[in-house]
Amino acid sequence: MNSEFRDDRFTAAFDRKQDSSPVFSVAYVVRAVSPGRYVLPQAKVEDMYRPDRFGRTATGTIEITPR
Helix, strand or coil: CCEEEECCCCECCCCCEEEEECCCCCCCCCCCCEEEEECCCCCCEEEECCCCCCEECCCEEEEEECC
């Protein structure tokens, strides 16, 4: 697996074998540096070589309050 963290995104590449399970889970953590209401963009997973295979999540919101 290869992963890369950026200010506005997280990217990862997975090596999957033909006998790997077709269903798998990926999780991510968000970090806010100041209080406010933020939009959580949809997560998107796509196969580089098979564009007909992809997955997306819904968008959401999160509110960060001061301590």
